[in-house]
Amino acid sequence: MNQQTQDQQNIQSMEQAQPLWKMILTQFSEHKMAVAGVVIILFFILMALFADLISYASGLHPHRQNVSGRYLLPFTYSEVGSSEKETAVENWINQNTEVAAQLQAEIVGKNLLSVSEEDALYELALMPKEEGQEILKQIETVPSSFNQMLSDFKKFHPFGTDEVGRDVFIRLIYGARVSIGVGILSTVVAALIGLLIGSLAGFYGGWIDSLLMRLTDALLSLPLIPVMIVIAAVDLQKVPVLADFVGSGYESIIKMVLIICLFSWMTVARLVRGSILSLKEREFILAARTLGCQDHTIIFRHLFPNVVGPMLVSLTLGVGSSIIFEAALSFLGLGIMPPMASWGNMLTNAQEVIYKNVWLTILPGLMILLTVVSFNFMGDGLQSAVDPKSIKR
Amino acid sequence: MENRVPTLKVQNLETTFFLKSGPFRAVKGLSYEIFPGETLGIVGESGCGKSVTSLAVMQLIDNPGKITGGQILLDGQDLLKLPTAQMEDVRGAKIAMIFQEPMTALNPVLTIGQQIDEQVLRHEKVSNDEARKRSIEMLSLVGIPSPEERYGNYPHQLSGGMRQRAMIAMALSCHPKVLIADEPTTALDVTIQAQILELFQTLQKKFNMAVQFITHDLGVISEVSDRVLVMYGGQVCESAPTQELFNNPQHPYTAALMNSRPKLGQRTKRLQTIEGTVPAPHEFPKGCPFANRCPKVTQICWDVPPPVTQVSPQHIVACYHPGVQK
Numbered sequence: 001m002n003q004q005t006q007d008q009q010n011i012q013s014m015e016q017a018q019p020l021w022k023m024i025l026t027q028f029s030e031h032k033m034a035v036a037g038v039v040i041i042l043f044f045i046l047m048a049l050f051a052d053l054i055s056y057a058s059g060l061h062p063h064r065q066n067v068s069g070r071y072l073l074p075f076t077y078s079e080v081g082s083s084e085k086e087t088a089v090e091n092w093i094n095q096n097t098e099v100a101a102q103l104q105a106e107i108v109g110k111n112l113l114s115v116s117e118e119d120a121l122y123e124l125a126l127m128p129k130e131e132g133q134e135i136l137k138q139i140e141t142v143p144s145s146f147n148q149m150l151s152d153f154k155k156f157h158p159f160g161t162d163e164v165g166r167d168v169f170i171r172l173i174y175g176a177r178v179s180i181g182v183g184i185l186s187t188v189v190a191a192l193i194g195l196l197i198g199s200l201a202g203f204y205g206g207w208i209d210s211l212l213m214r215l216t217d218a219l220l221s222l223p224l225i226p227v228m229i230v231i232a233a234v235d236l237q238k239v240p241v242l243a244d245f246v247g248s249g250y251e252s253i254i255k256m257v258l259i260i261c262l263f264s265w266m267t268v269a270r271l272v273r274g275s276i277l278s279l280k281e282r283e284f285i286l287a288a289r290t291l292g293c294q295d296h297t298i299i300f301r302h303l304f305p306n307v308v309g310p311m312l313v314s315l316t317l318g319v320g321s322s323i324i325f326e327a328a329l330s331f332l333g334l335g336i337m338p339p340m341a342s343w344g345n346m347l348t349n350a351q352e353v354i355y356k357n358v359w360l361t362i363l364p365g366l367m368i369l370l371t372v373v374s375f376n377f378m379g380d381g382l383q384s385a386v387d388p389k390s391i392k393r
Numbered sequence: 394m395e396n397r398v399p400t401l402k403v404q405n406l407e408t409t410f411f412l413k414s415g416p417f418r419a420v421k422g423l424s425y426e427i428f429p430g431e432t433l434g435i436v437g438e439s440g441c442g443k444s445v446t447s448l449a450v451m452q453l454i455d456n457p458g459k460i461t462g463g464q465i466l467l468d469g470q471d472l473l474k475l476p477t478a479q480m481e482d483v484r485g486a487k488i489a490m491i492f493q494e495p496m497t498a499l500n501p502v503l504t505i506g507q508q509i510d511e512q513v514l515r516h517e518k519v520s521n522d523e524a525r526k527r528s529i530e531m532l533s534l535v536g537i538p539s540p541e542e543r544y545g546n547y548p549h550q551l552s553g554g555m556r557q558r559a560m561i562a563m564a565l566s567c568h569p570k571v572l573i574a575d576e577p578t579t580a581l582d583v584t585i586q587a588q589i590l591e592l593f594q595t596l597q598k599k600f601n602m603a604v605q606f607i608t609h610d611l612g613v614i615s616e617v618s619d620r621v622l623v624m625y626g627g628q629v630c631e632s633a634p635t636q637e638l639f640n641n642p643q644h645p646y647t648a649a650l651m652n653s654r655p656k657l658g659q660r661t662k663r664l665q666t667i668e669g670t671v672p673a674p675h676e677f678p679k680g681c682p683f684a685n686r687c688p689k690v691t692q693i694c695w696d697v698p699p700p701v702t703q704v705s706p707q708h709i710v711a712c713y714h715p716g717v718q719k
Contacts, residue, residue, distance in 0.1 A: 293481075
């Protein structure tokens with residue numbers, strides 16, 4: 001194809017109307033760091049979504065403690081203690097009585113182990129993994145659940161283990177679930193509150209505006225950390241209405257979301273109010289009025305879509321700061337309660353061994369840093385993408 | 394002519410802005426009427442109350458402005474007595490408005506089609522599909538090529554002339570009886586201006602609308618309007634059929650406006666201007682608002698507002714010394 005026809009085609013494709021989202025997407029993809037941010041965020045989100053699957057596939061469990069494998073270095077194996085092994089074997093035998101008897105008979109019958117039938121399986125579990133595998137190879141059918149149990153005794157820890165022998169890798173993944181989840185959820189809820197309050201104040205003005213904005217100012221002027229600490233100490237189960245909504249397992253998460261919302265809707269409200277104040281003086285709002293639009297149509301159909309752009313940007317940036325909030329509160333021991341993992345409370349425990357086991361501090365910190373920086377780059381990219389002045393037509 | 398019923402009849406309209414420095418009457422006892430299929434041009438310089446008048450008809454004067462007197466009759470019904478909700482139904486369905494700058498009068502984040510649809514759906518009980526059909530029909534009616542494609546376009550993707558056409562399509566989508574056009578061609582270049590004016594006349598005939606055409610361009614006025622109303626300081630100076638006004642201006646202000654136009658084929662070094670400036674809101678003379686700039690001013694002009702006198706059946710003028718200045 002020669003240059004001219006190519007140019008002609010380019011011209012034709014340019015002449016065709018491009019939908020707005022397509023233009024924004026094109027603009028966004030030119031911001032390389034923002035694209036990298038999106039990739040990282042998507043990766044973390046996928047990781048958080050499939051946490052259970054990863055746990056199942058790797059055989060690692062976020063809450064399983066192992067006293068004999070504390071503070072293991074990254075890329076090491078851990079072995080559970082012999083008493084735990086014995087209980088596990090006992091449980092297995094009780095659950096699969098017939099299969100166990102068959103297996104025991106076969107081991108002793110083939111003279112693979114010189115112990116009594118009752119002790120055979122215990123002996124097999126307690127000996128080093130390689131030797132055990134040698135013996136099991138000579139048996140015709142090994143039940144898969146027995147194999148599973150044996151492999152559970154020895155674990156590979158890519159990121160090592162923490163102070164009670166829990167795997168750091170899987171805890172980081174489950175922590176992503178909590179941290180990113182809380183970050184996104186609280187930002188979205190805060191944005192909705194801010195949108196509502198900001199648009200009411202901006203659109204109606206007068207005393208509504210004064211009232212809502214003074215409320216906003218008042219909340220903004222509160223010293224954040226002390227108030228958060230006080231609120232974090234509230235037991236939600238004892239709050240009359242809320243208690244019905246709060247499941248016992250998720251209480252600390254819901255509390256986290258509520259606290260972060262309470263203190264982050266103000267910036268959104270101010271932003272929305274500002275844009276609506278300037279938007280409502282624009283002629284198209286008057287034009288909409290002359291065409292018979294009522295207040296709610298004007299707010300929801302004409303003002304909101306115009307506010308969405310700047311709001312999306314502040315929302316993305318807000319997720320970053322929410323994650324930091326969550327980490328800070330959890331670090332102080334007021335946020336997500338153990339044993340549930342969050343990047344913040346993983347740091348809490350790590351601080352005591354910061355010199356001895358550096359990776360315990362670095363890994364969760366790195367996750368927080370990566371996520372927040374990614375969200376900020378994404379917000380930055382969105383900002384230049386939705387800014388109509390920067391859209392190259 | 395006499396036995397026809399006017400579509401829009403404005404009587405003694407008075408709007409006041411309650412400013413901190415005191416009330417300011419932007420429109421003082423304005424009366425006019427527009428018949429079906431007729432175009433009334435309203436001319437006047439900036440700040441004379443043209444736009445306030447059209448917003449008053451729409452009842453969209455924002456605080457601190459208020460309509461403080463008079464009647465606005467649409468087919469004999471006084472709009473000022475309607476409750477707010479009913480007035481909202483009138484806007485857009487019976488009276489529609491077109492603005493000067495289509496770029497700012499269209500919502501930048503909604504497509505042209507969405508905006509026209511909204512208009513139709515707001516006032517008529519039709520399905521989304523029907524609304525879409527109507528929108529596309531309207532777009533092709535106002536002369537937009539390939540309307541199906543333009544339906545999905547955003548305002549910034551259209552040219553100025555196209556945008557104004559889309560704006561007209563939107564205003565006319567519910568077939569209003571009265572169309573108020575507030576300087577609809579000022580922001581367009583001359584060739585597009587001519588096309589839009591032509592479009593106006595075609596559509597007006599088609600829908601038999603009464604059009605209130607506001608402009609400060611006398612050339613445009615002579616082109617489109619049947620009658621002209623000249624305003625100054627919130628009052629009528631002169632009103633007459635277009636031909637008569639241009640041939641025989643009676644009010645000194647009208648005459649001065651005519652003289653300050655550039656004339657084709659004449660080489661003049663400087664254009665004539667009207668001496669002085671429009672007074673500040675609170676400094677208008679007690680009598681005739683034009684007194685401080687009028688070449689024929691006498692003592693009575695300063696003290697007592699001039700009565701409206703009939704020059705010929707449809708020609709009225711508010712002046713003590715009407716007639717062409719020699």
